[in-house]
Amino acid sequence: MFKRVVVWFRNDLRVHDHAPLFFAAEKAGELIPVYCFDPRNFKKVSLGIDKTGNHRAKFLIEAVDNLRSNLQSLGGDLVIIQGKPEEVLVSLAKKHDAEAIFFSEEVTAEEKEVELQLEQNAWKQGIKTSAYWQSSLYHIQDLPFPVNQTPEVFTQFRKECEKFAKVQAALPVPKKINLPKNMSDLGDLPKLSTFGLKEPDLSSRAVLVFKGGETDGIRRLQTYFWEQDLLKVYKETRNGLLGADYSSKFSAWLSLGCLSPRYIYEEVKRYEKERKKNQSTYWLIFELIWRDYFRFICKKHGNKVFLLGGIKNNVDKWSRNENHFWKWALGQTGIPFIDANMRELNETGFMSNRGRQNVASFLVNDLGIDWRWGAIYFESQLIDYDVCSNWGNWMYVAGVGNDPRENRYFNIMRQAQNYDRKGDYIRHWIPELADIPGFDIHQPFELPTSLLKTYKIALGSTYPHPLVKYKAWI
Template identity: 35%
Template sequence: MLNPQLDSLTKMPIDKEAVLVLFYNDLRIDDNATLAKAAMLAQENHRQLLLVYADALADGIGQAHKDQAYDFDRIGDARQQFLSESLFDLNESLQRLGNRLLHLTPHTSSAPLDTFTQLCQLIEQQQVTDICVSQTADYNQNQAYGFLQRKYPQVRWHEQVTNTLFASLPMEELPKSFTQFRKQVESDHDLLNAETDVVISPAPKSLPPMPDNLINGTADNHSLFFNEHHLDVQLPSEFKGGETNAISHLNNYFNSDAPSTYKTTRNALDDWTHSTKFSAWLANGTLSVKVLLNRLRHYEREVVANESTYWIWFELLWREYFYWYAMTHQQKLFWFKGIAEQSPTTEFDKERLEQWKEGTTPYPIINACMNQLKQTGYMSNRGRQIVASCFIHELGLDWRYGATHFEQYLIDYDVASNWGNWQYLAGVGADPRGCRQFNLAKQTQQYDPSGSFIHKWQGDNTDDYVLSSP
């Protein structure tokens, strides 16, 4: 069975072979070595260029969430909106360079097949000779890449590093704790204080065109082109997806005083300026971590270098650690016992799980954080630690269900950081101290003493909530 959008392409002559870029967490033009590599291959070999984003690619091989506790029907509205904005901005940039984005979406009336099958049809019908991807720590996505390589052994595969500070693990083996990792990196690779900027890949000045039979095809063929996904309701959000908005936020942040006070404000539950907010753009690759690091270093040289600016670097190292953690442990990232030898004592309880998800637990601070997540797709780092601790300790639930709920809703979802952090808090990951529990009353008193956050996000479902002293 063929996708009707692709079926008509078989009836059109193909006079040139093609190079294909499969975008994933690299939705940008600047510092994108994958796009640069593909453009060079197409130009040097007189081939055309296919630029593709495929939703839920791993679903087509039965791999998505295979080792996870449960699945979800669709990602949350805020996360979908942020992704759609990011793809829209990418497509605008690609069109300015002479090409455009193809967007494969699964199981619709016009595209009844999963996106993996659609991609295979595209590879065959467009005579693809080379596929270019960015390295990813996403185990399921890598399984899909492996299937493609085995299915098309004649197609040359090119993998570039676009998501990390280091091209490979910067040591012989991954340390068991973040502290060991940080100390070794700072000893052997002091990127924060290096004399020269981290080298980035320049954006292409132009791109080879897409195949003629797509440009001149029917309306069905043109439906393969990216179209902005319109939600029933456009959610108000300070997070706007896309490389253009990422760079705008980067400039605004480092043109302010916020970097110099980051360490003292980063634990606030609900203020835009109190933390860097780079995570969403870093997660889908609309912002390069190397570009961010260079800008941080410029700030330290030109404005101030203090404990707060160092702490931004510190958080980037956490991101780096979890990336290599996921690359090292692969499917163990989703195992109930994680990388530990013993399983935790938590369990599945549908009623308590639904209370946590819906913000109806006996704990107002938890309810407020969960309501914030559901409405905005975002939660502060402090909030994530508090709700995860409650999930594991007070509610006694299987941590994987919490991790998957975050995967569904977080606009800054990153497989390595999300699952690695949940393992860390559940005591089955990279933490020599074992399971960590937060005192909810103490956390509430420290981070929401007036009850304003709980009141704003209806954590107690009353209009006159005032936090009483413990």
């Protein structure tokens, strides 16, 4: 037993199914829950891109605020600090005579380095540390193979897990959290301006108003599963582009741990008992297994997932044309299906799964741009950014990851015909083209010059490469 323990919240901003919080409540008389805003997560990275953009940062701040409220409802509170966690957490623990620091284990380089430094600094001060695995559906100890033997092909990974591994029960919310009485300075919630970011405009075209936090994550699940009864058609609708309910949108809350994958799994199983069991209910679990897969692949391969050659060590074949990249990033390629998806991302911080596959394929397969630039841009913009899923998926599309195919190429016109045959998605996000009827809206070479100018497309010699291929598709 410990007298006092610091619980460090990371990408696990919830009180349900939270291993460090649950076991700290069992093993310690008093808890000091802490969230640390690390300034390194708000720096500029390649191409002058914000590592954390304003949509993603806003969602994070909302999630931390909600965590504080939920801890207060249990009799506790949340200390909010800024700085390098490996330094300021140890100082906080020492100041308040905490005997240990409990936290969630991560898998990728930056996070692991922070963990290592934290453990070393804490040890020097006589403070113990305990890391808990809780980010995946299947616990790492329950995998039917060692992590370093994780199958390279998803289908094999899934089948072995489904056959030989069980999903552990979600941990209950602690009944009470005892905060030390001398905790007077709990810290203020930062504003976006603290990190040099502007408040994003609220988009009237957004498919859903995403608000960070466990409360809103659970509310979204209750709405999607139980109030609107949409889980039973998830497999049929998940490739949609417009509206709030073509998919669950759980990824936003999963990314920061506002929702536990095991909690979602248990709700799916309850839905199957009380409502309906079919391919759609299975498919949502299937997607959670995909999420696990990329996490364990990242743990297996380490820094290779961030290298240009990926885990396949492919040779450097990429262009680094910044002009082409920024036309892609800003939705100015002249290809409406690509531009509409990028406009949605930039305006809302979200994009459908179908859209992500298409814009990623276009960047790496048509423009031939360094795939890591796309991964970095998604990291900045996506409110549901998850380091393992993001980098794993970009490797996959770029042909340097786990895709058993040599080249996963998306024919943009065929994709547009399959998923936006009437052009409604284009009209929604590129209203200046709204008067063009039917599928013609997808064919910019058929548009009047006046519309092209309105659309601000960079044509001709300034941007020849993708448009030449585009002509071939028409």
